[in-house]
Amino acid sequence: MRLPLATGGERVAATLEALGLRCVISIPGSQTLPIWDALPRRPALRLVVPRTERNGALMAEGYGLVARFPAVLLSTLGPGVANELVGLRSAAASGAPLLCISPAQPPNKLARIRDVFQGLDHGRFLGGVCKASLRIEPDGRGLEQTLERALAACLEPPPGPARLDIAFPALFQRRLRAARRVRPAPRPAPPAGPVVVRDPSVPEPRLRQELARLPGPARVLTPGLALPGGGLPLALGARLACEDAVTVVIADDRLLEQMDSLAVARLHDVPLCVVGEPHRRLAGLFGARVADEPEPRPGELTVVAVGTG
C-alpha cells in the first residue's frame, strides 16, 4: 500500500489525535502554522487560543488537573516558550499532566543562538521545571514515537509537564505518512461534581466563607505556584476539560487585570457569569452575564470576585 505524503505538521496533529489528546492551547507563530493548518482535519482536537502564553500554560494546568490527562500547550519559539515558565512550574507543583510542544531552532543555529531570530536554548531555560525534555530533529525521524514518549512522560506518576522541541523545518517537511500507528493512552473519566478554583490571592477564611454560599460540596483547585491572578485562567482550563461541569472561580477583585481571560472565554463561547454589580461595565464588554449572588449553572464559568483586604 502506498502511503500519502504529509507535512510534519499534519503528522503531529494526526498523532496527537491518535494518542487521545483533545485540546490544543496555542498562541500562533509562523513556525507552528503547519500544525494549526492541520487541525481542522482532526475534529477531535479543539484549538483554544489564549492571549498570553503564561495564562495559556495556566489553562493547560487547569485542564490537566480536571481531566487527569494533558492538554497540548503549543507555543512559538523563543519569547513564546519563555513566557510559559511560570505556568509550567505551577503545573509541576500541582501535579497536572501537561504536554508542552514548541518549534525549535535547527542544530546548525544552536552554536550562535543569541544572534538567531527568536533564538533561545529552550531545554536550558525550562529544564528545571519539566519532567522530561525531548527533541525531534529537522528530518522528522521518529516523530510519532517521540510524541508517544512525551505523553507517557507527563502521565507517569507523579504527573507533570513534559516538553518536546521540534526543530521547525521538520514541521514543513513533506514525508511519507508514518506507517507505525500509535495507540491511544488510557484517558480517565473526569471526576463528577462541581469544581471551585481558588485564586492564590484569596485567603483561606474568605474561601470558606464563599464556599458556604455555594450549593453542595465541591472539589477545590488552586494553581501550584502562588501567582496572584492565576485562578481565572486555571478555571477556564478546568471548564474546557469538562464542558458541562459547574465551574466557579473565586478571585480577588482585580478583574480588570484579567481581561485576557475574559476575551478568551468570549472567543471560545464559554458562557461567563460575573458576580457583583461593580463589574457590570467590564462584564458587558465581554458579553458576560452579571449576577448579584453566585448561582452556578452547568457549563457556565462563574467568577466570584471578592475583596482581599
Next chain:
Amino acid sequence: MFGSGAAGEPGLVALRDAQAAAYAADGCCRASGAPAAVLAVGAAQAMQVASALVTAWSDRLPVAVLTRDVPGPERPAVRQALEAVTEPRGPFHVELAPGESVAAALAAISLPRAAGAEVDPTGVREAARLLRQSRRPLVLLGRGACGIDPALAAELSQRADCPVLLTASATTMPAAALEGFRRAFAERGALLPSGNLVWVKALAQADFILALGAALSEVDWFGLSSLQLARARLLRVALEPADPELAQTFVRAGAGAFLGRLLEQLPAMGSGKGAAHWRQAAGGWRDRIEREARAHAGLPHVEPALAARAIVEGADDATLFVSEGGACGMWLWSYLWLRPLIFPVQHGTIGVPLPMALGALTAHPDRPVWCVVGDGAFFYHAAELSTLREAGLAPAIFVFNDGCWSAIRLAQTAVFGGRYVGTDLAETDYAALAALHGGEGLTVRRPGELDGAIRRARDPARRVPLVVDIRLPRDHVPYAGASFVLAELDGVLASLLPGSLLGAGRGLLRGTLPLSTLRSILRVSRS
C-alpha cells in the same frame, strides 16, 4: 529600579506584574542607554522576570535582576532559567541574601568595562586598503557603535564616498545618540536606517563591508542559511567575535577608537557621487511611501499606511516611539526615518510596548511617548494602563485593530492557501477598556477622524494614558519587516517559495490579498 508589589523599597517603580516590571527596566535601558534594575520577590516573580529577560538578553541590554526570598525548593529552577539568559555583555543576576539591602546590592554592582583601547594598526591598514580598492564600499554600524562620535561616522561616509547603514539594532539606538547621528549627517555623507528597500539594495550591491560594532545577527541578514544577501568581503570590528565568525577579517577593537585611527589613514576618495546617490535613493523611497499614504486619505476606511504616517508626522520631534514585533510594528517602522524607536529587535517580542513605555517615561519624563500596538498582543500587559494612570504618566497608545493576528493571517494567505485557522480575535472595544482603567479612549473608523486623535495625543494638558483604537481592514502588507520574516523562516524558505507564489495568486483571485496591496508594493519597490 522596577518591581511589582514590593512597596516600601525606596526608589522602586511598582507595576502590577513582575514580568511587566522587567520589561519596564528593559524599556528604561533602551531609552537611556544606561543600566536599569528589576527586583523580584519570591519564586513566581523571579520566574516572571526571567521570562521577560529573554528579550533583554537577545539585545544585550545591561538589565540587573535582583531576586529575594525565593524558597529553597524553587531556587534551582529559578537559577537555571536566569543562567540561560544572563551573560557578561547583557543582563545579570544578583541573589540577595536574607536581610541584604537592595541599595547596597545595587551599589556593589560593577559592570564589565569595555577593554581594548589599543587598536591593531594592521587591521586599520587593511580596512583603509579595502575601502580604497572597493568600487562599492559600505559601512555597517551596529548597536556596539552607537556610542561613537557621529561626526566621525559622517566624516568616514564623506571621505570613503559610501553610505553608512544602521543595523536593525542600531536603528533603535537611544534617542540622544540617534539624534546626534541625524545632526552629523544632515549636511554630508549618507545614513540609512534599516527596514527599507534602499538599505537592502545598498547591502546587496556592496563589494566591501566595514562592520563596526555589529553582531551580524539574523535580523541583520547575516548568517541566514536560505539567503545570503551580503556577498561582499566583510571586515568586522567589535569587542567580541561572532561564533562562528562570519567576517573574513575580525579586528578586536572598540568601534570609536578604530574609526579614529582609520580616519588618520584615509584620504578623501571618490567624487562624492556615491554618498549623494544613496541620499537621493533614500529621498525617493520616502517620497514613494508618502504618496502611498496620501492616496489612502480619500477612502472610506483607514488603511494602516495612512495611520502610521499620520502618527509619525503628527508626533512632536522629541517623541519616543515604542512598538513590538508583528504587523503594527512593521507599519510604524516603515514610516519612521531616523526617529527614536524602542523595539525588541532580536526577538520581535509582542505585548511589550506598555511596560516599555513606562520604562521610557521613567528615563525621559520630559518627552512624549507614543506606542503602536497590535490588537492580538494588547492584553499581555494591558493591566499596566492602571499603573500608568496612577503614576500620572500619559503615553498615547495607538491600537492597530483589524480583529485578527495580522502577521500570522498573512502567512496563512501566502503559504497555507488562505486557510484561516484560529487567527480571528473576539471583537473588543479597546477605547472602552481604557476608560475602565481611568484612562481616555478614542475610536477612529474613518481617515477624517485621525487628525482629532493625533491632536488629543499631542495635548500637553492630558494627564492620563490615551488609547486610540484604530479600526483597520485585514490583509495588509507593511513596507518594512522582510528581514524579520526571512529570519523567522530561515531554513524552510526555499521549500515555501513555490507554494507562496501560488498562495499569493490565489489570494489575489479570492480578494484576501487585495490587488491594491500588490500594486502598492510594486509602486514603492520601484527605484
